[in-house]
Amino acid sequence: MKDIRSISPSTQVCSVIGNPIAHSLSPAIHNAAFLELDLDFVYVAHRVEDVKNALAGMRALNNFRGMSVTIPHKTVIIKYMDEVTEVDRSIGSINTVINEHGKLLGFGTDGPGALKAIIDAGVEIEGKRVLMLGSGGAARAISFTLARNTRLGELSILDVNKSMLQQLSADLSAGTDVFIKSELLTDKSLGLAMENADIILHCTPIGMQPNQDASLIPAGLFRPEQVVFDVVYTPLETKLLAEARSCGLKVISGIDMFVNQAVLQFERFTGVDAPVDVMRRIVMERLGP
C-alpha cells in the first residue's frame, strides 16, 4: 500500500482508543509495519469516553479488525468482551481487542511484552529471585505473566500502597502457584530485598518525565550480577537504568516492553510476523532526542 489512495473496501481497520489519545504513538508504529509488509490494513486513533458504544460500533462495523486500548479504559473494557482468557481476568485489565466477525476477544500484551523483553535480553528466569517494585496495572500484568509462564524461584513485591499490594499478593496466591513475599516499601525492606534479588522489575511511574531525576533504588544497593528492568520508557534511559548500568548491571528498558506489546498486537491483528525492527525504529525516532 503506497498511500491512502490504495485503501479499498477490503482494507481492514485498526484503532487505538483512550482518553486522552493525542500523544499515542500507536498509529505511527502500526501503520509503518503495515506499510513495510504491504498489508491491506490501516490504523487510526479515536478519543473515547463511552467505551460501551465504541465497542458496539466495532462489532457492527465489519473490517474494524483490531483495537489497542489505553488509559483509562483497560479495566472497564473487559466486561464488554465475548471472550477473555483466565489470566487476563486475573490481571484485571487488557490492552487489545480483536473483532472476529462481530465476536470480541480481549487480551493483554503488556505482560507478554515484558516477558519477551527479558527473554530477548538473554536473562535466565528459572529459579531466580525476582523483586517487583509496585503493584499497579503494569505490575499485575507482568507478575501474573511471569508467575504463569516461567519457573521463577520467588517473587518479592514491595509497594507503598498497602491495599493494592495486598490485593495483588492475594490474587497471585489464588491464581498461580508462585512463591510470594510482599511487604510495604521502606528503606529497610528495600535494602533487604535488594540483597536477595537476582532480577529487579521496576513497575512504578517514578523516574518518568517530567520527574526524570528520581529513582526508587539508591545506586549503592546494586550488585553487578543483578538485572534491572524498568517499565518506564520516557526518558528512554531512566535514572534507575543509567545508574544500574554504570554499576555494571544488565539493564532492560521499558522501550523493549513497549515495542513488544505493539508487536504482539500486530501479530494478532494481522496473523503474520511483525517487522520488529521497523516498529522499534519508529518508536526510537518519536521518543529519541
Next chain:
Amino acid sequence: MKDIRSISPSTQVCSVIGNPIAHSLSPAIHNAAFLELDLDFVYVAHRVEDVKNALAGMRALNNFRGMSVTIPHKTVIIKYMDEVTEVDRSIGSINTVINEHGKLLGFGTDGPGALKAIIDAGVEIEGKRVLMLGSGGAARAISFTLARNTRLGELSILDVNKSMLQQLSADLSAGTDVFIKSELLTDKSLGLAMENADIILHCTPIGMQPNQDASLIPAGLFRPEQVVFDVVYTPLETKLLAEARSCGLKVISGIDMFVNQAVLQFERFTGVDAPVDVMRRIVMERLGP
C-alpha cells in the same frame, strides 16, 4: 499526507457503510481528494448490517467525522439522526452523516448532486417542462431538490409502479408547490410526455450493467432541443444517452451526479472546496474501459 505513516491521533476518519460494500468507489475518491489537498483525513469502508450500533459507535469514536451511506441503509438510518433537514425527511432517505462532537447530522447529496450536474451543463431549468421517469429513491431525491430549489414550469412523472408513483406525487404535492402531473408509464403516456418535455430525467435502473442494451425511451421520440439526464452511470454512457446524443440532444451522464454527490459530501466532511477534477478522474479511471 504522503502515506499511512502520516496518520496520527489527530487524523479524522470517514467511512462508507452499506451491504454489500465491496465495490464501493468512495474510499478511492475521497482519499485521492484528501491527498490532493494534504488534509489530515482518511476514508475507509465498512460492511454493516446493524446500522443502529454502527452509529452508536460513530458517536462514541471521536474523530469519526463523516459517513457515506449506501444501499440498503439510506432510509432506515434517518431515525438514528439527531438532525435531518425537512427536505431530507420528505425525500425519506439520506446518504451522508456528519458527526459534530457526538451529534449526528444527516442529509442527502444525491438530489443536490443531480441539480449541480444539470446547472453545470448550462441547462436553464426555470419555466421548463421536466419529465421524470421513475419514482424510486433517486427520483424522490431529485424531484424534491428540483421542486424546492428551482422554478421549473411543470413536473411530469411516469412510472410502472403505481403505488410508488402515487406516493411520490402526493408527497411532492404536500411538501412543495411544484405543478405535478403523474401517470402510469405506457407507450402512449410516454409518447405524449416526450412531445411536451424540455428536460428528461431518467431515474430508473434500466440500461444499467449488465442490461446495458436496454433503454426506456425509443430514439424516435427525441427532439434535438431536449436535454436528457440519466442517473445510471454504469456504463458511463448508457444506450439512452448514446441514442439521445446521436439525435443531437444535450446529454448529462449519471457520472456527473455521482461525482457531485461525493464532492458535496467531501465539502461537508472537511469544510473546504473539493478538488473536483481529481475526484472525477478517479471515478473515470475506475469505471472507464
